[in-house]
Amino acid sequence: MRTGLFCTYENPERDYASAYADQTTLVQLAEALGFDEAWVAEHHFNPDAASPSCLSILTYLAARTVQIRLGSAALLLPFRNPLHVAEDVATLDLLSGGRFNFGVAKGGPFPLQNKLFNVKREESHARTKEALALIQKLLTEDGVNFTGHYFNVEDVRLTPKPLQTPIPTFIATSSPEMIKLAAEQDYGIMAGPPFPLDIIQSSRHQYLDTAGTGDPRLVLIRFYHVAPTRTQALEEGARFLRPFVERMQISTASMQPEWTHWFKLDRLIEDSLIGTIEEVRDKVLQIEATLQPYSLILKPMDPSLAKRRADLEAFSRSIRPYIGLPSGGGLHLKQPTQGLLVH
Template sequence: MRTGLFCTYENPQRDYRSAYAEQTKLVQLIEALGFDEAWVAEHHFNPDASSPSCLAILAHLAARTTRIRLGSAAVLLPFRNPIHVAEDVATLDILSDGRFDFGIGKGGPFPIQNKHFGVSKDNSRAKTLEALSLIERLLTEDGVTFEGEFFKAEDVSLTPKPLQTPIPTFIATSTADAVKAAAEHSYGVMGAPPFPLESVRGALSLYREIAPQGDPKLILIRFYHLAPTHTQAVDEAAIFLRPFLERMQATTAFMQPDWTPWFKLDRMIEDSLIGTPAEVRDKVLRIEAELRPRSLVLKPLSPSVAKRRADLEAFGETILALLGLPPEAGLVPARCS
C-alpha cells in the first residue's frame, strides 16, 4: 500500500502566497519522509480551499519534487474544455517526467460552482464521462474525430503527447454509473474523505462484479489527526470537522440529498484516521486488510501548519515502518528553493 498527502490549500490567515508556500513545503516534507504521492484538489470560490487550478499547482510541484507521484483529486471535467484538459495533462506528464496521475470528478455538491460555470447538476455526470472519453482518445491517438452530446472534435492531433501511455486515470465517485464506467475502462476509483467506508466497500464490490479480473486501484483519502489521548484527538477533530459538516449538510440537501445522512460527526470520526498514534496505526492495518487500497492518502485536519507537519512526521516515524516502509525509504533531500 502506497501513502500520500491530500492538498486542499487551506488559507486560515487569508494570505494566499503563504498558503501556497506552506503547502509546497509540506509536499517536500512528505517526499523526504518516504511517502509516495501528493494529490491536489480542485475547488472553486472557496477561500478555505484555495486550489482552483490544480493542474497549474501540480506543474509547480513537479519542479519542487523529484520522486513522488503527483495527482489531481480531481479535475472537475464538466467545467472545462476537454481539449484544453488533454493538452494540460500531456504537458504536466512531461514536466513531471511521467509522474502524473489523472484523477477526475464531476464536482461536489456545491451549487455555486454549477451556477458560475453554467453547468446543470442533472447532466454533470454524463458530461464528465463524455469528456473523459474524448480526453483518453486525444492522449493516445492522432486525427481524433468525436461527436457527443456535449463535446465535438474534428481531426484533432494533440501536441505534445504524454510520456505515459496510458495516463493512470481515477474517477472520484461512489455512484453506480461512474463505478461501472471505471470498471469497464480499467480506471481506478477514488474515495474522498467524506465518503463512508461502507460506500467505498460497495463501490469496490460493484467494480469487481463488473470486472472480476480488474483492479479498482483504490485511492482512499481520509481525514487524519493525532493526539496523546483518544478523547483529545476526537475533541480537537470535532472542532475542525463541525463547520465542514454543517456546510456539507446544507449543500447536499439541495444538490445530492442521498448523501446528506453521511455527514454525521460520529460517523465521520469513525471512518477517519483520528486518535492516538497506536489507534491510527491499528486502523491503517485494518483498512489495508479489508479494502486493499492502492494508496492511503492523508488529509490532516488542523489548520496549523506546525501541527500538520508534526502529524505527518509522526506518521512517517510510526506507521510507514509498520507497513514495511522504513521512514528513510526513498529519502531524498527536500528541495526548498
C-alpha cells in the same frame, strides 16, 4: 499499500501566498519522508480551500519535487473544455517526468459552481463521461475524430503527447454508473474523506464484479489527526470538522440529499484516522486488510503547519513501517471500533 498527502490549500489566515507556501513545504516534506504520492483538490469560490486551478498547482509542484507522484483529486470535467484539459495534462506529464495521476470527478454538491460555470447538475454525469472519453483519445491517438452530444472534433492531433501511455486515470465517485465505467475502462477509483467506509467497500465489490479480474486501485483519502490521548484527539478532530460538516449538510440538502446522512460529525470522525498514534496505526492496518487500497492518502487537519509536519513525521516513523507486513508485522491489533470493518 502506497501512502500520500492530500492538499486542499486551507487558508485560515486569509493569506493566500502563505497558504500556498505552506502546502508546498508539506509536499516536499512528504517526499523527503518517503511518501509515494501527493494529490491536489479542485475547489472553486471557497477561501478555505483555495485550489481552483489544480493542474497549474501540480505543474508548480512538479518543478519543486523529484520523485513523488502527483495527482489531481479531482479535476472537475463538467466545467472544463476537454481539449484544454488534454493539452494541460500532456504538458504536465512531460514536465513532471511522467509522474502524473489523472483523477477526475463530476463535481460535488456545490450549486454555485454549476451556476457560475453554466452547467446543469443533471448533465454533470454525461458531460464527465463524454469529456473523459475524448480526453483519453486525444492523449493516446492521432487524427482524433469524435462526435458526441456536448463535444465534436475532427482530425485533431494533440501537441505535445504525454510521456505515459496511458496516464493512470482515477474516477472519484460512489455512483454505480461511474464505478461500472471505471471497471470497464480499467480506471482506478477514488474516495474522498467524507465517503463512508461501507459505501467504499460496496463500490469496490461492484468494481470487481464488473471487471471480473483486476485491481480497483482504490485511492482512499482520509482525515488524519493524532494527539497524546484519545480524548484530546477526538475533541480537536471534532472542532476541526464541525464547520465542514455544517457547510456540507447545507449543500447536500439542496443538491444531493442522498448524501445528507453522510455528514454526521460522529460518523465522519469514526471513518477518519483520528486518535493516538497507536489507535491510528491499528485503524490503518485494519483498513489495509479489509479495503486493500492502492493508496492511503492523508489529509492532516490541524491548521498549524508545525502540527501538520509533526503528524506526517509521526505517521512515517510509527505507522508506515508496519504497512504491508503480514498480520500487522506481529502487532497485536485491537478490535476495531464499531463501523470500521466493512463487509
